[in-house]
Amino acid sequence: xxxxxxxxxxxxxxxxxxxxxxxxxxxxxxxxxxHERLDxxxxxxxxxxxxxxxxxxxxxxxxxxxxxxxxxxxxxxxxRGDNTNILVAQIAQRRFDVSHVIxxxxxxxxSDWYGEQGLHTICAVKLGIxxxxxxIEEIAS
Amino acid sequence: MYVIVVGGGKVGLxxxxxxxxxxxxxxxxEQERRAYLRIEQELEHAVQYGDGTELWVLExxxxxRADLVVAVTGDDEDNILIxxxxxxxxxxxxxxxxxxxxxxxxxxxxxxxxxxVSATDLILNLIEHEVPGHGLVHLLDLPDEExxxxxxxxxxxxxxxxxxxxxxxxxxxxxxxxxxxxxxxxFVPKADTLIEAGSEVLVVLxxxxxxxxxxxxxxxGSSS
Numbered sequence: 001x002x003x004x005x006x007x008x009x010x011x012x013x014x015x016x017x018x019x020x021x022x023x024x025x026x027x028x029x030x031x032x033x034x035h036e037r038l039d040x041x042x043x044x045x046x047x048x049x050x051x052x053x054x055x056x057x058x059x060x061x062x063x064x065x066x067x068x069x070x071x072x073x074x075x076x077x078x079x080r081g082d083n084t085n086i087l088v089a090q091i092a093q094r095r096f097d098v099s100h101v102i103x104x105x106x107x108x109x110x111s112d113w114y115g116e117q118g119l120h121t122i123c124a125v126k127l128g129i130x131x132x133x134x135x136i137e138e139i140a141s
Numbered sequence: 142m143y144v145i146v147v148g149g150g151k152v153g154l155x156x157x158x159x160x161x162x163x164x165x166x167x168x169x170x171e172q173e174r175r176a177y178l179r180i181e182q183e184l185e186h187a188v189q190y191g192d193g194t195e196l197w198v199l200e201x202x203x204x205x206r207a208d209l210v211v212a213v214t215g216d217d218e219d220n221i222l223i224x225x226x227x228x229x230x231x232x233x234x235x236x237x238x239x240x241x242x243x244x245x246x247x248x249x250x251x252x253x254x255x256x257x258v259s260a261t262d263l264i265l266n267l268i269e270h271e272v273p274g275h276g277l278v279h280l281l282d283l284p285d286e287e288x289x290x291x292x293x294x295x296x297x298x299x300x301x302x303x304x305x306x307x308x309x310x311x312x313x314x315x316x317x318x319x320x321x322x323x324x325x326x327x328f329v330p331k332a333d334t335l336i337e338a339g340s341e342v343l344v345v346l347x348x349x350x351x352x353x354x355x356x357x358x359x360x361x362g363s364s365s
């Protein structure tokens with residue numbers, strides 16, 4: 001089971017593709033309206049397609065339990081806030097022993113450091129910077 | 142002593158002010174531009190502008206040589222992570238974190254961010270202390286030392302009422318350190334001290350022994 005915390009652009013897209021790939025997917029977001037992002041562009045609603053959606057705050061233990069964290073094999077922290085993501089990922093790892101925890105961290109420095117501490121971090125900013133550098137080099141050469 | 146205070150709200154600003162008055166070297170970090178400019182009028186070079194959860198901001202403030210990092214922003218996630226990097230990345234000896242929502246205290250504990258100070262809990266404890274008939278009050282918790290001190294009011298008919306300390310059969314890892322009979326001054330008891338119903342006793346104990354202690358002194362939870 002894949003638990004995605006944060007149904008923003010990144011979280012919703014990751015949740016949808018995981019569901020399409022045949023995984024059981026549960027999504028947690030504090031904003032009930034974020035559910036629309038899960039339905040958008042799909043032939044059937046998120047629930048009809050087999051997805052789960054829970055409204056709740058990421059760092060509230062009750063919300064994590066309601067979203068099914070105890071059954072999660074993969075935990076994805078993809079809210080807008082780096083600090084929320086890094087904290088909730090460590091809660092998933094240390095308190096609930098989720099075997100695979102992946103965290104979205106925008107700040108490259110902390111993405112690196114928490115990566116060294118054993119968190120699987122993904123830093124879109126670093127990827128973006130690398131792509132820009134590549135593009136500049138390509139044009140210059 | 143060099144102290145970094147993160148968060149220039151009411152708590153952080155007053156803390157920085159008092160520490161400076163006491164002759165300590167202080168850097169306050171505030172991430173909100175307008176608040177920073179206002180504080181800068183007063184504290185001048187002792188305040189820096191930036192997001193205290195970012196490593197370069199902490200490094201610019203000199204976290205490598207800080208003796209104490211205090212995280213008192215209004216955001217518990219921020220306070221936890223600031224203290225976590227202070228302790229684990231920069232090996233700062235002493236940290237103190239503010240816990241805004243007592244429900245988040247468990248997260249501070251989980252990540253080893255101690256001590257975490259919750260104003261709500263402090264006031265709640267004081268209220269519990271003031272409200273008569275409340276069975277048990279936590280006076281001190283030392284999670285690192287695995288010790289706590291509680292105050293219990295001995296109820297009528299409790300197994301301990303009318304017994305001497307030596308006859309109580311208290312579990313290993315617990316000790317009555319003070320007896321406060323109603324209306325009298327408290328004292329340090331001896332083995333043959335008689336425990337009267339209505340007295341308050343202070344007990345130092347290993348965490349987890351609370352139910353056994355309560356069973357002796359206040360089996361129904363509360364007097365009144």
